[in-house]
Amino acid sequence: MRAIVCRELGLLSALRLEEVAEPCLGPGQIRIGIKAAGINFPDILTVEGSYQHKPPLPFIVGFEIAGEVLEVADDVKNFEIGDRVIAGIRPGGFAEQAVVDASAVQHTPKRFDDITAAAFRVTYFTAYHCLFQRGRLKPGEWVLINGATGGVGLAAVEIAKLHGAKIIGTGGDDGKLEIVKQYGANHVINYEKGSFRDQVKEITGGCGVNLVYDPVGGNVFDQSLRCLTWHGRLVVVGFTSGRIPKMSLNYALIKGLSIIGCRAGEAYRNDPESGDRELQELLELAEAGKLHPFVSHVVPLERAVDGM
Template identity: 45%
Template sequence: MKAVVCKAWGPPDSLVVEDLPEPAPGPGQVRIAVRAAGVNFPDVLIIQGKYQVRPGLPFTPGSELAGVIDALGPDVAGFKVGDRVIAFVAHGAFAQQALAPVQALLPMPPGMDFDTAAALTLTYGTSHHAVVDRAALKAGETMLVLGAAGGVGLAAIEIGKALGARVIAAASSGEKLAVCKEHGADVLINYSDTDLRAAVKEATGGRGPDVVYDPVGGAYTEAAFRAIGWRGRYLVVGFANGEIPKLPLNLALLKGASLMGVFWGEFARREPQANLAAMLELLGWLAEGRIRPRISGRYSLEQAAGALADMAARKVTGKVVIVP
């Protein structure tokens, strides 16, 4: 089978595509013929050795996929060859075949396409965990989303609207904000040419947002935290900007505000039943049309480096997928 291989820590153009032996599923595992694999910002960090988790070299990157089970390992129950499934794995998705433990599988609903299925787990799982579980956003509250046109940002907008909240989308261009509006954002802020704190203050009548969703980090974090409302909840989702910001903690004191870490992968590992319940709610919202993953690009295995380079350069809106 063909697979993308990371042989040494480095940028996307250091990846290669090679022919590898078909993987054999072990106890409690299935082998999946991959039809689509989602590309995420952590993939960019993982291949450079900059993520919280470092796979042993060499490895195949990619953590979320959708496909068809083509082999079962021993002691597998509840699934059979031919089942269409969604899976979230530690790595290995950017390949024609991938292994996944049974507990990482979710049956694909009838009628769902593989691209959409591959775009659901990490981005929507992260945003559901952040907005619903950690921040407990309520109907009538206001949420500010930074980096709002990215995969997790658009997911946060849609989840906020599904909960009945008012959503302020902040992004770096008019084109990206137009995408945010298509996905339900109520207020648009271009923080590349606008004072973010002042714009948020104006959009909230001086009150500030109840929740701030921040997958970006960098220079905008302090401005957003200074704009937060009383008893606000600040969601630390990631650092797509590349800079881990430092905050004066007196700001949390003055606003009675909370800083909340969001690590969906660890949540899914430690609390699998809660994660399953979240995924089922998301699938219900998808069926109702309340969320709709945006697939803005499709790449072959040979184009995987380009997909990751576009992600690193923040050229992607919504999600892109690799189609082996």
């Protein structure tokens, strides 16, 4: 089968499309014919060697797939050949086939085609877990969603809106921020145009936001600390800016702030029962037509590096 293979950590240009052996099926596993694979920021970090999960070399790139069941192990009972499915994989998604533990596979929501389905699992589970399990977001609260123009940011906007939050979305591109508004943000701010603390305070009547959802880090994190109200919470989702910020803890003490780390995938692996429950809630929302994964570009397997 064909696959995008990483044989050395570093530049994406080192990735190659190769012919590799089909993976073997083991007990409790499902063989999936991959129709589409999602491209996520951790894919890039993994190739660079800067992600927390470091698979041994060589490896097939890709964390998220959608496709069709080709084969099931004898002890797998909930899936049949021909079922449309989505799955998380660590890694191995940029290929024509994958073998995945049945526990990491779900039936594809009927409203999603394969391309849409491949953009669902990572971004929406991350957003859901970080907003509610970690961030404890409540209806009527103000939430500042940084990087709202990215995958986990836009998913967070849509989910937060469904749960009755008031949303300020930030990003660095005015055109993309128009899409953020379409997904439910009450206000949007381009953080490339200067400090946004005063804008956030004005929007919230001088109070600040209850929750910050931050996958960006860097200067955006620094400013976001000053946007929180008394007893505000800041959920650290990632550092797409490239700078891991540092903070003076006296500010957290003075305002009674909570700084909360959120690693959604690892949380699922450590508490699969809770993870399954959260994912099931998302699948029900998807089946009801309330979630709309955004797909900006589609490229064939041989051009996966261009998509990254």
